[in-house]
Amino acid sequence: MKKVELLAPAGSLEKLKMAVLYGADAVYIGGEEFGLRASAENFSREEMMEGIKFAHERGKKVYLTMNIIPHNEDLANMPQFVNEANNMGVDAVILSDPGTFSIVKENASGMEVHLSTQANNTNWMSAKFWYDHGVRRIILARELSLSEIQEIRHKLPEDLELEIFVHGAMCISYSGRCLLSNYMTGRDSNKGYCAHPCRWKYHLVEEKRPGEYMPVFENERGTFIYNSKDLCMIEYIPDIIRTGVTSLKIEGRMKSSYYVATIVKAYRDAIDAYYENPSNYSFDPHWMEELSKASHREYSTGFYLGKPTGKGQIYHTSSYIREYEFIGIVLEYDKNTGIAKIEQRNRMFVGDEIEVVRPLGKYFTQKIKAMKDEEGNDIDVAPHPQMILYMHMEEPVEEFTMLRKKA
Incomplete structure (x- = not known):
């Protein structure tokens, strides 16, 4: 039985090495341009070459994020960037924009393309459209249930891979497309500069009483009305694998090396335990204990087991749990x-x-x-x-x- 891929975030060269050594099958990284995590350390060209060499020597893959929603000025340097990435041996690029896709195909025709979750892919017809144009992996939107994912898998060609998020921060907006940061701070979240205003504290102001801040409900600490719980699906590894997806993705290119290694190791152990004996697999509470030792918010299962209710948000704090x-x-x-x-x-x-x-x-x-x-x-x-x-x-x-x- 071919194992699902465990895909880890790598916001720096050290994080890449940690992810690989602690059990990731592949990592996704960002260069100094075109990725959606401008605040991450990201990789210089020299670091990218070293990271790719380190991963490939150990039989692991490296995917490059190019998933911004680009404006005209972003396109000028893109062909050269794609050429350089291709020559370095990047295993695939992750993108969401048709223009970026065209540039990749024109400048690196053999490069494997993965369609980002930013493309909001929520149905099999959309996935088939991209497959027909040359995309070989779809990173599905997070707003899908396990049964929807299974149906998508059944209706697609076998050689089209599907990737889903299994752990990490959730976005309040549809698969990460958000204008809240642009509106409130002028920082474009769709080009990698999100200020995370969804995590801020909010009050209500009546039009004729400026400066008079009222809590949205009776709580002296305010309320964090957009503040999603973190996703955690480690308890549902068998259910996820049975959907037929190819890759299980961990969110967190801006998280620490310790976070990446801890989360990767727990999921590695859980995945390996399933494949060792699928019919007698049982969940080990130690894995969840390990996840609790990394910085996190309260956990949820996102949309996978049904649409989230009001319990999918954290209303009293935006702080992390750090034990x-x-x-x-x-x-x-x-x-x-x-x-x-x-x-x-x-x-x-x-x-x-x-x-x-x-x-x-x-x-x-x-x-x-x-x-x-x-x-x-x-x-x-x-x-x-x-x-x-x-x-x-x-x-x-x-x-x-x-x-x-x-x-």
Whole structure:
């Protein structure tokens, strides 16, 4: 049985490496132009080449996002960008605009094209239209149920791949097409500059009482009327796989390396467990526990099990739930001494109980008994961002192993 693809976000070169090492089959990245996450670190051409090489050496794929809704001025540099991406070996481009599609076909005729969720594809006829024009994967709109997806799959050619989101932030607007940010801040969400006004606090103002702010309902904290819960479908892996989709996508190119690695690893374990024994598969609560250790909002199943009700929104806060802190990442490990060279990401102290999360296998816990700085001096605390320190590990680790502790 061919496994579904696990597709992870990579907002930087480090995130790409983390995603690949922690179990992603493919990653999607953005260059310095044409992607919908202008605030992400994104990839220079040199970083893109290094990232593609890193992924391909490990049998993984790299997809390039070009899914802005472009205006005339955006088209001038696009042919050169497409040519360069093609020469670097990008496995596919993700786009939503027919003009962008034409430029890709004219300048890189062999390039595989994936149709972005921004194209709002919600039916099989639309998918068939794009297939007939040369698109080989449709990233379906998030406003579909599992039964609708299954029907779409049954009515399409077998070689047309379908991709769906399974985890991450949900947008209040239809598959991400939104003008709220443009109207309120002048930042075009459809060109990658969304200010996320859907997460802001709102009050009601009566026309003849300017400056008098009334809560939309009786709550002194206000109300966050557009604030969607995060999507989480890890408990429904068998149902998703049975729809016949090709790829399961995690949202989050602006999230941290720790977030990407943690989410990818949980979904990797769940997917692998299903394929090992489909008829006797059972959900392991440990996977959901792992997802709770990454920054998140309250979880929901989006549209997959039916249209969301009012319970699909969070009305009292726009804050994330952060129960664990990412405190360090292993750069090197000496198996003879058991000493790891670590780059600090948040403060840690001698005496802290920490969890050590390796790319392969389950995490283990240990207490920090001692730390040394780069000069070999004993230290009680590692307070400086990205400082280098040395620590004994109670079990073998490898590069990109993560250290975390309860917040």
